[in-house]
Amino acid sequence: MSVTVRVDREGDHASLAPTGPFDLAHATAVSRAVEASEARLSGCVLIDVDLAQLDRIDGAGAVLLARLLDRLDAEGRAGCVVKGDNLEAARLIALYRERRVDRPAPQTLPMSPLARIGAFASELPGKANEALDFCGRCGVALPKTAASPSSVDWRSLPRLMQEIGADALLVTSAANLLVGIIIAFLGVSQLGRFGAVAYVPELVVVAHLRELGPLVTAIVVAGRSGAGLASEIATMKVSEEIDALRSMGFDPVRWLVVPRCLALAITLPLLTWVGDALALIGGLVATSVIAHITTRAYIQATVNAITVEHFLAGLVKSPFLGLAIGLIACGQGLLARGGAAAVGARTTTAVVLAIFSVIVMSALFTFFFALMGI
Amino acid sequence: MEHVTFQVERGTIFTILGGSGCGKSSLLRYLIGLEQPGAGRIDIDGVGEPHRYEGVPPFGVLFQSGALFSSMTLAENLALPLSAWTPVRGPTARELVHSKLDLVGLGAFGEHLPGEISGGMKKRAGIARALMLEPNLLFFDEPSAGLDPISAIELDQLIITLSRDLGITIVIVTHELPSIFLVADYCIVLDKAAKGIVARGDPRKLRDASEIPFVHNFFTRSSPTASTKSGRVSQWPSRKATRDLASSS
Numbered sequence: 001m002s003v004t005v006r007v008d009r010e011g012d013h014a015s016l017a018p019t020g021p022f023d024l025a026h027a028t029a030v031s032r033a034v035e036a037s038e039a040r041l042s043g044c045v046l047i048d049v050d051l052a053q054l055d056r057i058d059g060a061g062a063v064l065l066a067r068l069l070d071r072l073d074a075e076g077r078a079g080c081v082v083k084g085d086n087l088e089a090a091r092l093i094a095l096y097r098e099r100r101v102d103r104p105a106p107q108t109l110p111m112s113p114l115a116r117i118g119a120f121a122s123e124l125p126g127k128a129n130e131a132l133d134f135c136g137r138c139g140v141a142l143p144k145t146a147a148s149p150s151s152v153d154w155r156s157l158p159r160l161m162q163e164i165g166a167d168a169l170l171v172t173s174a175a176n177l178l179v180g181i182i183i184a185f186l187g188v189s190q191l192g193r194f195g196a197v198a199y200v201p202e203l204v205v206v207a208h209l210r211e212l213g214p215l216v217t218a219i220v221v222a223g224r225s226g227a228g229l230a231s232e233i234a235t236m237k238v239s240e241e242i243d244a245l246r247s248m249g250f251d252p253v254r255w256l257v258v259p260r261c262l263a264l265a266i267t268l269p270l271l272t273w274v275g276d277a278l279a280l281i282g283g284l285v286a287t288s289v290i291a292h293i294t295t296r297a298y299i300q301a302t303v304n305a306i307t308v309e310h311f312l313a314g315l316v317k318s319p320f321l322g323l324a325i326g327l328i329a330c331g332q333g334l335l336a337r338g339g340a341a342a343v344g345a346r347t348t349t350a351v352v353l354a355i356f357s358v359i360v361m362s363a364l365f366t367f368f369f370a371l372m373g374i
Numbered sequence: 375m376e377h378v379t380f381q382v383e384r385g386t387i388f389t390i391l392g393g394s395g396c397g398k399s400s401l402l403r404y405l406i407g408l409e410q411p412g413a414g415r416i417d418i419d420g421v422g423e424p425h426r427y428e429g430v431p432p433f434g435v436l437f438q439s440g441a442l443f444s445s446m447t448l449a450e451n452l453a454l455p456l457s458a459w460t461p462v463r464g465p466t467a468r469e470l471v472h473s474k475l476d477l478v479g480l481g482a483f484g485e486h487l488p489g490e491i492s493g494g495m496k497k498r499a500g501i502a503r504a505l506m507l508e509p510n511l512l513f514f515d516e517p518s519a520g521l522d523p524i525s526a527i528e529l530d531q532l533i534i535t536l537s538r539d540l541g542i543t544i545v546i547v548t549h550e551l552p553s554i555f556l557v558a559d560y561c562i563v564l565d566k567a568a569k570g571i572v573a574r575g576d577p578r579k580l581r582d583a584s585e586i587p588f589v590h591n592f593f594t595r596s597s598p599t600a601s602t603k604s605g606r607v608s609q610w611p612s613r614k615a616t617r618d619l620a621s622s623s
Contacts (some may be wrong), residue, residue: 028462064469095477099476100473101482103481339444340443
């Protein structure tokens, strides 16, 4: 059956007769029929809505008829429901009319690109303030931790080291192995043009031990553990677990952030060291396969190239990179407000910031070592 | 659970009661089709077995937390089932969304995020979303849990309104005695030890007259009843008084 609203006019009096199914499944048709009938009511001041011919009605149909009557009332016209035998429909319409709340018109003005840039710029000082506040609280937490070791959740440290270190070993090892192979391939192809393939082992040692080993390991850990830590703490924040810690007198920075940062600072150098070893093996395999250099000669050249400076220049960075990942991940987690969406947003921000910051820190270390002649 | 057989009359408010761990929530998950019982059969009029049902959901569900999507405003939460299951869009959809928000008393909060409103308001918004597809049957999981007494009473009044004015059949899983006595027409009491239903009927009559020790303890343990020579006297407001209160609000 089709949805219609029949309009019978007699002078300034009109009678509306909705017919057909006035329900959610036909809501679009009902809306059109109601609008069409409304357009034919100009000049009418007395309007009856006769519900006798309604085939079916539910909340959706009742709302659309209720709003028609509301609009008629607002225009100073007298809309009246003729119930007939359809008491259910009349009751539904009355309910939705009773419960109606006037709302202010929504402000949906879109922001111009310039306004967006301005809004972003205006947020920067607040964000910088939040970051500095968090760093300050972490700085204050360290001496307090030394003074009161029981304020830190030391029991979680082995679990965190397992999750951040041992569980990540496979993926960081694979990444470093492949980077070693890539460096060796590049070295053979480029140095080979000058007959300098013998220098490939030294290239792998210097490039990987000093720079790429710590960097690649830190990036993998930032993506993996940084996301995990940020989402864990953000979830604790939105589910009021952090507030519960505070209410019990715990400092969330000391209880949560310190063990996580410590776990990262301890495990990242270990992962880097294992990664370095695998990168050297990758370089050996790649060079042996594509260049005329014996395994013995490669190992001898590698051993000669490894110096304490190269080895330590890389490993010294790792705890600081781990610390940066931990601080950023935990800081972003603690800034979460709202619900599940905030957890996702903070996790994404944490990973992006952590990866960017380890690259920047690595570059700063390189610059510093170059200045110091190390 | 092994011995659970019951029938819900159309248009009534039916409650499933029991202590912790008796299987109330599992029973609800079977009823709304999220899980399939290992044995037995559930038959909802017009739906059949809920776990096999495909298409427009024929019933609405209010989960314990409201289960609103935190990244969406209340209006967007309500519009979601409309956009998924009906061709209604644009101004008509907005009108339907706001009418449901008005119905639950949240007309002014359509543009708010769930994180910006109270627990009671989240539950009411959850009810509004459950009503969007005009179901004839609503399931509530612990509707009063975690609410302050005023919010809990307001929610009970809303449940009575939905049953009385919209004619919706309502099934509530709860152990909140004040709510049960205010809203329920009929109840079943589950017991973990009995692995099923140990009592059924009007909760007020069960409270006052049940001879089963478990049922008697269940209803009187936290119920403010006073013993007199003539028997136990309830201090809860009567169902009629509550309904009068709901209609006056």
